[in-house]
Amino acid sequence: xxxxxxxxxxxxxxxxxxxGVGKSSLLLRFTSDTFDDxxxxxxxxxxxxxxxxxxxxxxxxVWDTAGQERFxxxxxxxxxxxxxxxxxxxxxxxxxxxxxxxxxxxxxxMHSTNQDCIKMLVGxxxxxxxxxxxxxxxxxxxxxxxxxxxxxxxxxxRLNVEKCFEELVLKILxxxxxxxxxxxxxxxxxxxxxxxENSQESSSCC
Amino acid sequence: MEMDIGYPTDVRxxxxxxxxxxxxxxxxxxxxxxxxxxxxxxASTSAFGVSAESMQCSFDAFGNSxxxxxxxxxxxxxxxxxxxxEGIFRINPDNGKxxxxxxxxxxxxxxxxxxxxxxxxxxxxxxxxxxxxxxDILSPEQVMECHTxxxxxxLVKTLPPTEAALLDWAINLMADVVQEEACNKMxxxxxxxxxxxxxxxxxxxxxxLKHAVQVMNLLKTLILKKLKDRKMSVIPARVVVxxxxxxxxxxxxxSTKQLKVVNVTSPKGTPLNRGNGRTEVTETPENSNVTKxxxxxxxxxxxxxxxxxxxxxxxxxxxxxxxxxxxESRSEDGNxxxxxxxxxxxxxxxxxxxxxxxxxxxxxxxxKSQPFATLLRKGRSSSTKNQCRDDSSVNEKGSSGDGSxxxxxxxxxxxxxxxxRKDGAHVSLQGSQKPLSDWLHNQxxxxxxxxxxxxxxxxxxEKRRGIKPSMEKPILAESRTRATYxxxxxxxxxxxxxMV
Numbered sequence: 001x002x003x004x005x006x007x008x009x010x011x012x013x014x015x016x017x018x019x020g021v022g023k024s025s026l027l028l029r030f031t032s033d034t035f036d037d038x039x040x041x042x043x044x045x046x047x048x049x050x051x052x053x054x055x056x057x058x059x060x061x062v063w064d065t066a067g068q069e070r071f072x073x074x075x076x077x078x079x080x081x082x083x084x085x086x087x088x089x090x091x092x093x094x095x096x097x098x099x100x101x102x103x104x105x106x107x108x109x110m111h112s113t114n115q116d117c118i119k120m121l122v123g124x125x126x127x128x129x130x131x132x133x134x135x136x137x138x139x140x141x142x143x144x145x146x147x148x149x150x151x152x153x154x155x156x157x158r159l160n161v162e163k164c165f166e167e168l169v170l171k172i173l174x175x176x177x178x179x180x181x182x183x184x185x186x187x188x189x190x191x192x193x194x195x196x197e198n199s200q201e202s203s204s205c206c
Numbered sequence: 207m208e209m210d211i212g213y214p215t216d217v218r219x220x221x222x223x224x225x226x227x228x229x230x231x232x233x234x235x236x237x238x239x240x241x242x243x244x245x246x247x248x249a250s251t252s253a254f255g256v257s258a259e260s261m262q263c264s265f266d267a268f269g270n271s272x273x274x275x276x277x278x279x280x281x282x283x284x285x286x287x288x289x290x291x292e293g294i295f296r297i298n299p300d301n302g303k304x305x306x307x308x309x310x311x312x313x314x315x316x317x318x319x320x321x322x323x324x325x326x327x328x329x330x331x332x333x334x335x336x337x338x339x340x341x342d343i344l345s346p347e348q349v350m351e352c353h354t355x356x357x358x359x360x361l362v363k364t365l366p367p368t369e370a371a372l373l374d375w376a377i378n379l380m381a382d383v384v385q386e387e388a389c390n391k392m393x394x395x396x397x398x399x400x401x402x403x404x405x406x407x408x409x410x411x412x413x414x415l416k417h418a419v420q421v422m423n424l425l426k427t428l429i430l431k432k433l434k435d436r437k438m439s440v441i442p443a444r445v446v447v448x449x450x451x452x453x454x455x456x457x458x459x460x461s462t463k464q465l466k467v468v469n470v471t472s473p474k475g476t477p478l479n480r481g482n483g484r485t486e487v488t489e490t491p492e493n494s495n496v497t498k499x500x501x502x503x504x505x506x507x508x509x510x511x512x513x514x515x516x517x518x519x520x521x522x523x524x525x526x527x528x529x530x531x532x533x534e535s536r537s538e539d540g541n542x543x544x545x546x547x548x549x550x551x552x553x554x555x556x557x558x559x560x561x562x563x564x565x566x567x568x569x570x571x572x573x574k575s576q577p578f579a580t581l582l583r584k585g586r587s588s589s590t591k592n593q594c595r596d597d598s599s600v601n602e603k604g605s606s607g608d609g610s611x612x613x614x615x616x617x618x619x620x621x622x623x624x625x626x627r628k629d630g631a632h633v634s635l636q637g638s639q640k641p642l643s644d645w646l647h648n649q650x651x652x653x654x655x656x657x658x659x660x661x662x663x664x665x666x667x668e669k670r671r672g673i674k675p676s677m678e679k680p681i682l683a684e685s686r687t688r689a690t691y692x693x694x695x696x697x698x699x700x701x702x703x704x705m706v
Contacts, residue, residue, distance in 0.1 A: 018297070018298040019293075019296050019297055019298050019400075020293045020296050020297045020298075037391065039395055039396050039399055040296050040396060040399045040400050042399055042402075042403075042415065042418060042419055042422065043414075043415040043418065044415075067298060068296075068298075068399075068400055068403060069298065069327070069330070069331070069334065070330075070334055070403035070404050070408065071403060073408060073411075074408060074411050074414060074415070077411060093297070094300075095297075095298065095299065095300035095303075095321075095323070096298070098300060098301070098302065099298060099300065099301050102301040102302060103301050
């Protein structure tokens with residue numbers, strides 16, 4: 001117990017959106033601070049990131065899903081238990097923006113198990129300002145309509161990438177109902193009051 | 207209480223209707239024919255989610271019998287520069303647009319202003335929605351054990367004919383995409399990744415991912431092999447494909463004329479131009495876009511004999527694509543042409559317009575000195591007539607006295623129809639004459655596709671069609687045109703029978 005728990009909260013975040021909008025790039029920039037031309041994601045990928053916010057140690061598992069249509073049925077099983085969902089679109093392609101409300105928000109509604117899960121709208125590729133077709137105002141209006149947080153970012157230039165995840169996590173921290181099962185397993189078990197498993201847990205702690 | 211339902215009475219056999227994969231419905235009483243000829247090349251009302259066996263099929267440029275709908279989508283995709291679009295096949299189409307296009311396709315309409323990602327998305331969707339995945343027959347273990355190119359090739363050889371044809375068509379399509387990697391950023395792996403999950407049915411999410419990765423590797427290997435084979439079989443002959451974009455279809459490309467030199471490949475890799483020497487690559491004009499046209503509108507090569515014997519290759523039957531009004535819709539067809547005097551190759555002509563005139567160059571002295579100056583082309587007008595013009599009518603209408611249509615001599619017929627044109631392509635094998643490119647630049651000639659088939663491919667086609675390959679008996683102009691239902695036929699019938 002001396003070293004304390006590995007983390008105070010474990011959050012599951014999910015990246016969704018059309019193929020090629022930059023979900024994997026966003027995640028790569030966030031976790032490794034690099035940028036590369038990436039292949040399409042096969043199914044689901046996930047990365048871990050530890051961060052400290054408001055003096056709390058947070059462990060983020062970020063699930064990066066494939067945007068390909070075929071994988072939708074498959075990725076839907078990953079929505080379960082997510083505290084935060086990042087809806088990504090490409091500011092240079094309107095289709096990716098309209099598909100968020102046509103497809104992706106419906107997927108969230110259908111498969112998400114957390115009623116209060118925080119949604120965040122992210123417009124990526126703002127570095128391509130010349131090619132921009134979706135304005136910031138449209139993004140804001142969308143976010144307001146569907147009750148999402150909103151930011152525009154660029155995985156290429158790093159602009160706002162860190163901020164996206166931070167804002168989302170801060171909002172999750174502000175939502176008590178989402179924090180219920182996010183603490184390390186020890187507390188979970190104590191909360192559920194399962195005495196028998198408590199001893200097992202304490203041994204694993206050492 | 208039970209209720210008895212009587213047996214049907216007065217049962218008669220009125221007609222025996224069959225659905226032929228190449229001809230559409232056969233034996234359909236005329237009163238059941240659709241008022242508007244429909245393009246849905248399917249026994250069902252939908253072109254999607256239906257097995258390839260119950261779809262109307264056509265041959266692609268490589269002799270694969272694949273559903274016509276795929277060839278249509280592919281043709282339109284290539285026409286609209288989809289191969290050069292960044293992220294083609296990776297990027298999702300707009301959901302709303304895709305739904306709309308599906309409806310239109312199911313109603314027999316193939317609109318012109320379709321987003322390329324929509325076309326690409328529907329090609330993937332077609333495979334995804336098949337009752338059974340194309341590669342479902344291969345077990346995950348079999349796929350897993352494939353490491354080398356030869357193993358992969360041997361494995362896909364075990365596929366049944368329908369699946370084999372579909373896969374080969376898809377691999378060719380993917381190879382076409384990869385060849386434009388510099389523009390579209392889709393390398394073999396990327397294309398394979400986006401196609402792989404569509405080739406298999408996802409049942410168990412856990413194993414599906416693993417299987418998808420293996421199928422991806424299989425596809426990647428096959429694409430790379432295809433590209434290698436293409437490189438190997440390049441022959442010196444060159445084909446010029448010239449394409450006039452659809453007037454008014456897209457303002458940005460409307461003004462550009464496109465010229466492309468395509469290497470003609472021979473399945474056997476044998477040089478086909480046994481004529482006098484080398485052919486030259488036509489310069490691509492600086493201000494023109496380069497369009498690559500394959501499969502449908504393509505590839506044409508010939509030796510000097512071709513020109514000298516060209517008179518024997520007759521104008522063939524025509525096939526058509528739906529025009530923008532959607533009224534006229536007919537099956538894409540390939541016409542098998544063979545030189546009477548026995549060229550070793552065979553000619554498969556795929557057409558893409560209402561009307562076609564494939565007129566080869568007359569044996570004029572000027573052209574005899576330019577052995578590769580064979581020209582094939584076809585006209586397209588806004589008329590909905592389905593008849594083919596033969597050479598003579600074209601000559602009457604279109605040519606000046608000596609029938610010359612060669613460089614510098616702009617065909618008045620062709621020019622006169624400019625405003626009606628949907629699209630244009632010109633294929634020409636050319637020798638060393640300079641003016642051809644100028645001529646091409648001035649011409650407005652719609653889509654034509656000619657492809658030289660190796661004997662193996664031609665036999666393959668005949669075999670699939672149940673024709674015994676016979677090399678002695680040349681087939682002159684064998685049409686694969688689907689029987690069409692003229693608009694007036696049913697109306698006429700109904701009138702005759704006092705039903706209207």
